[in-house]
Amino acid sequence: xxxxxxxxxxxxxxxxxxxxxxxxxxxxxxxxxxxxxxxxxxxxxxxxxxxxxxxxxxxxxxxxxxxxxxxxxxxxxxxxxxxxxxxxxxxxxxxxxxxxxxxxxxxxxxxxxxxxxxxxxxxxxxxxxxxxxxxxxxxxxxxxxxxxxxxxxxxxxxxxxxxxxxxxxxxxxxxxxxxxxxxxxxxxxxxxxxxxxxxxxxxxxxxxxxxxxxxxxxxxxxxxxxxxxxxxxxxxxxxxxxxxxxxxxxxxxxxxxxxxxxxxxxxxxxxxxxxxxxxxxxxx
Amino acid sequence: xxxxxxxxxxxxxxxxxxxxxxxxxxxxxxxxxxxxxxxxxxxxxxxxxxxxxxxxxxxxxxxxxxxxxxxxxxxxxxxxxxxxxxxxxxxxxxxxxxxxxxxxxxxxxxxxxxxxxxxxxxxxxxxxxxxxxxxxxxxxxxxxxxxxxxxxxxxxxxxxxxxxxxxxxxxxxxxxxxxxxxxxxxxxxxxxxxxxxxxxxxxxxxxxxxxxxxxxxxxxxxxxxxxxxxxxxxxxxxxxxxxxxxxxxxxxxxxxxxxxxxxxxxxxxxxxxxxxxxxxxxxx
Numbered sequence: 413x414x415x416x417x418x419x420x421x422x423x424x425x426x427x428x429x430x431x432x433x434x435x436x437x438x439x440x441x442x443x444x445x446x447x448x449x450x451x452x453x454x455x456x457x458x459x460x461x462x463x464x465x466x467x468x469x470x471x472x473x474x475x476x477x478x479x480x481x482x483x484x485x486x487x488x489x490x491x492x493x494x495x496x497x498x499x500x501x502x503x504x505x506x507x508x509x510x511x512x513x514x515x516x517x518x519x520x521x522x523x524x525x526x527x528x529x530x531x532x533x534x535x536x537x538x539x540x541x542x543x544x545x546x547x548x549x550x551x552x553x554x555x556x557x558x559x560x561x562x563x564x565x566x567x568x569x570x571x572x573x574x575x576x577x578x579x580x581x582x583x584x585x586x587x588x589x590x591x592x593x594x595x596x597x598x599x600x601x602x603x604x605x606x607x608x609x610x611x612x613x614x615x616x617x618x619x620x621x622x623x624x625x626x627x628x629x630x631x632x633x634x635x636x637x638x639x640x641x642x643x644x645x646x647x648x649x650x651x652x653x654x655x656x657x658x659x660x661x662x663x664x665x666x667x668x669x670x671x672x673x674x675x676x677x678x679x680x681x682x683x684x685x686x687x688x689x690x691x692x693x694x695x696x
Numbered sequence: 697x698x699x700x701x702x703x704x705x706x707x708x709x710x711x712x713x714x715x716x717x718x719x720x721x722x723x724x725x726x727x728x729x730x731x732x733x734x735x736x737x738x739x740x741x742x743x744x745x746x747x748x749x750x751x752x753x754x755x756x757x758x759x760x761x762x763x764x765x766x767x768x769x770x771x772x773x774x775x776x777x778x779x780x781x782x783x784x785x786x787x788x789x790x791x792x793x794x795x796x797x798x799x800x801x802x803x804x805x806x807x808x809x810x811x812x813x814x815x816x817x818x819x820x821x822x823x824x825x826x827x828x829x830x831x832x833x834x835x836x837x838x839x840x841x842x843x844x845x846x847x848x849x850x851x852x853x854x855x856x857x858x859x860x861x862x863x864x865x866x867x868x869x870x871x872x873x874x875x876x877x878x879x880x881x882x883x884x885x886x887x888x889x890x891x892x893x894x895x896x897x898x899x900x901x902x903x904x905x906x907x908x909x910x911x912x913x914x915x916x917x918x919x920x921x922x923x924x925x926x927x928x929x930x931x932x933x934x935x936x937x938x939x940x941x942x943x944x945x946x947x948x949x950x951x952x953x954x955x956x957x958x959x960x961x962x963x964x965x966x967x968x969x970x971x972x973x974x975x976x977x978x979x980x
Contacts, residue, residue: 534908554906583906593903596896601914603950604888609969611946612880619877620976622838622867624818626917627976630885633910634973638966642959649954656951660944662895666887667940670933675926682922685893689918692904692911 413438413577418475420445420468420490422455424537425507426481427545432578434460435547445471447486454542469497477574479531480506485643488517491528500525503570507533509594510647511558511587519560527567530558530587533580534598540637551579556594558587595651599644600659603652605634606641697722697861702759704729704752704774706739708821709791710765711829716862718744719831729755731770738826753781761858763815764790769927772801775812784809787854791817793878794931795842795871803844811851814842814871817864818882824921835863840878842871879935883928884943887936889918890925 417439419426426444433439443463446452455461465471472478472494480487487506498504504526508514511530518528535553537544555575559568572582585593609631612620620627645652662681669677701723703710710728717723727747730736739745749755756762756778764771771790782788788810792798795814802812819837821828839859843852856866869877893915896904904911929936946965953961 534906536908553908556906581905593900593906596899597903597907597911601892601911604892604947605914605973606966606969607946607950608885608888608943609972610965611943613968613972614946615880615942616877617972617975619881620972621865622818622840622877623881623976624820624837627881627885629913629916630889631969631973631976632913634969636970638963638970641966642963645954645962646957646959649957653951653954656947656954658899659892659895660947660951662891662898663888663940663944666891666894667937667944670929670937670940673930673933675930678929679922679926681894682890682925684897685890685915685918686920686922688893688897688901688904689889689915691901692907692915 413573414440414477416441416443416475417477417479418443418445418472419479419481420471420494421481421486422446422451422461422542422545423481424540424542424544425533425535425549426479427455427460427542428547428549429479429481429507429578431460431545431547432550436577438577439477443471443475447482451542458542468494472497474499476502478502478504480504480508482506483640483643484508484510484514484647487514488521491518492521495521495523498523498526502526503567503574504528505531505557505571505574507531508647509598509644511556511590513647515558515560515587519563527563529563529567529571530556530590531571531575532556532558532590532594533575534594535580548579550575553580555580555582556590557582557584558590559584560587591648591651592654595648595655599648599652600655602633602636602641603645603656604659605631609634697857698724698761700725700727700759701761701763702727702729702756703763703765704755704778705765705770706730706735706745706826706829707765708824708826708828709817709819709833710763711739711744711826712831712833713763713765713791713862715744715829715831716834720861722861723761727755727759731766735826742826752778756781758783760786762786762788764788764792766790767924767927768792768794768798768931771798772805775802776805779805779807782807782810786810787851787858788812789815789841789855789858791815792931793882793928795840795874797931799842799844799871803847811847813847813851813855814840814874815855815859816840816842816874816878817859818878819864832863834859837864839864839866840874841866841868842874843868844871875932875935876938879932879939883932883936884939886917886920886925887929887940888943889915893918
């Protein structure tokens, strides 16, 4: 599928992608670069990694696919750093959780004959680093590709084929629509879980000895990396604020029904929530 | 440990308790009653059930341990119905998720020589019914016993031994303290998950095709039975309102930091949440 693929940022997602591409025979050559010497060392000599470079500029040389798997705030600066080394016809994409800022800037700085298109594979884990990566991470997961209006159809299709080839279900949306959707189904749940934990941290901490599976499942994602989620918050600030507003109205409806002992309304809210949850697709 | 045990309400929890008592040889005879003929039929002839009765009054006859495993709003009415048949020295407890109302009324209506003491084993599932029960449900889980100030020490100790015998870690708290604690660590997470789902249900429902493991875990408990959770809400209304108030202040702190782009404060909130979550005991 690709002759030479460069993954910038071999963390959990990047290293998993390298393993998936190798195992499925989708890339002849796989190169990588990490900001951290420690991470570069972890990739050396792995069967899914043909070469590790000390700079991004060297790593992308000759690549016909570049996937940037860095934290969202590093994506555009990294694109600026490598632009002179990207060969014409190369497909450049990323895996960032926010898309509007990245896609507008990303496309604008690409050299002649090179297209940048955003991707967002919705898989991951609260674990990090290449040592936690595995080839099957993507299987059954959902993935966005986020073309601009003038992105060539061939580029869109090639990107969709890439993510389908590692086992994902792929949908297409504008970067702005993507950001609205993930603000609701990913960022809002994350910040609610974090706020719940940070609130409970202000209460008697012995209470947690009585916590059951409910609290544990509800808050699992609050273990995510604060720096990473701060970046996501900053890149998708307006949509997250809008989703928070909508959620707060819902919580107020619930609060007011409880306060006024309107049990029929409580049942209705719980039923609507249950119906939504029961329909949530149960694949990965 | 007990000669004759009666479990009223052989749902997921009640049937699991019967199985755990039988497998561990803790009860010579196990009897049960369910409001529903359908559930009574499911218990007939099971190795963990010696007799199924059509009325609660018949089922408790001769029991030296009665455990009421019914929805919270049925517990006190059921106690009233069986009180004339409870023999002196019998230990009577329940497994309801709220305790103040149940324990005050429960103790008040017991006949001479009989003690009611509240229990709350914090295990369960969004699944229901005796067909989903299993003996190991309690293992490693946390359990409250909630004595009143005048509950005899021997009754408290006997109840603690019961739950320890089926594998639980047991703590003691007043019914009021219990209700405050579970409002925070169980009821608040539940209603947040429900409100998140009932809010997302008002948005474009195609969005859920992109939902990842984060949303699924965060909202799993929203699949719980609305009637059951309405009863819990009504029995623990004031404490839940107080917990909601505290949580809303936290969400406002987060919202205002995001609105004003105070990233250092965002990081602090996320860090505090992560620290709390990472410490949550990882046993069942």
